[in-house]
Amino acid sequence: KAGVTQTPRYLIKTRGQQVTLSCSPISGHRSVSWYQQTPGQGLQFLFEYFSETQRNKGNFPGRFSGRQFSNSRSEMNVSTLELGDSALYLCASSAPGRQGTQYFGPGTRLLVL
Amino acid sequence: GNSVTQMEGPVTLSEEAFLTINCTYTATGYPSLFWYVQYPGEGLQLLLKATKADDKGSNKGFEATYRKETTSFHLEKGSVQVSDSAVYFCALSDASGANSKLTFGKGITLSVRP
Numbered sequence: 638k639a640g641v642t643q644t645p646r647y648l649i650k651t652r653g654q655q656v657t658l659s660c661s662p663i664s665g666h667r668s669v670s671w672y673q674q675t676p677g678q679g680l681q682f683l684f685e686y687f688s689e690t691q692r693n694k695g696n697f698p699g700r701f702s703g704r705q706f707s708n709s710r711s712e713m714n715v716s717t718l719e720l721g722d723s724a725l726y727l728c729a730s731s732a733p734g735r736q737g738t739q740y741f742g743p744g745t746r747l748l749v750l
Numbered sequence: 751g752n753s754v755t756q757m758e759g760p761v762t763l764s765e766e767a768f769l770t771i772n773c774t775y776t777a778t779g780y781p782s783l784f785w786y787v788q789y790p791g792e793g794l795q796l797l798l799k800a801t802k803a804d805d806k807g808s809n810k811g812f813e814a815t816y817r818k819e820t821t822s823f824h825l826e827k828g829s830v831q832v833s834d835s836a837v838y839f840c841a842l843s844d845a846s847g848a849n850s851k852l853t854f855g856k857g858i859t860l861s862v863r864p
Contacts, residue, residue, distance in 0.1 A: 685849055739850055
């Protein structure tokens with residue numbers, strides 16, 4: 638089975654812009670979660686989608702949003718980018734009934750200038 | 751809320767040395783516990799897991815035992831290799847099982863020298 642894929646792998650934006658990141662889960666996985674990884678804060682949970690519905694949300698401002706499509710692919714969007722949004726954004730998917738075991742993609746590294 | 755505490759790093763060992771990375775947690779209920787590893791420039795890979803008290807997870811020579819009485823899940827390996835150099839994260843899942851959220855420790859960088 639192909640693993641979790643994320644596009645793009647690298648992205649450079651300027652403050653105030655918006656960005657959309659994409660994630661394709663492992664085939665058959667219906668849950669997709671997003672995490673932000675920074676040197677200072679470590680790995681922080683952003684949100685989780687299951688069957689096109691947001692099932693859980695972390696403590697991030699409303700500038701961070703996401704959605705999931707009927708084929709389980711997911712996108713996350715960050716509007717009005719700030720310098721502090723520079724991070725590695727990781728997507729993870731899990732199989733039905735095995736929610737705790739997540740499989741991660743390689744991440745999208747976002748640099749905000 | 752849930753939290754995971756890992757020992758401070760980084761850790762530098764010689765090849766074939768014994769490895770212990772401490773991890774303790776705070777959670778309500780009975781979460782599942784995980785160790786993930788991140789190699790340079792890559793995402794996280796699941797190393798091992800344990801889903802209930804006294805379970806031992808193992809993979810690639812690494813082991814960790816779910817200790818409910820001490821709320822710990824320490825990672826051990828008897829003989830490390832240079833290829834084990836990476837960042838290691840301890841994590842726990844939501845005990846309700848209703849969602850997939852993982853709570854991570856801050857991670858610890860392991861460097862193994864030949």
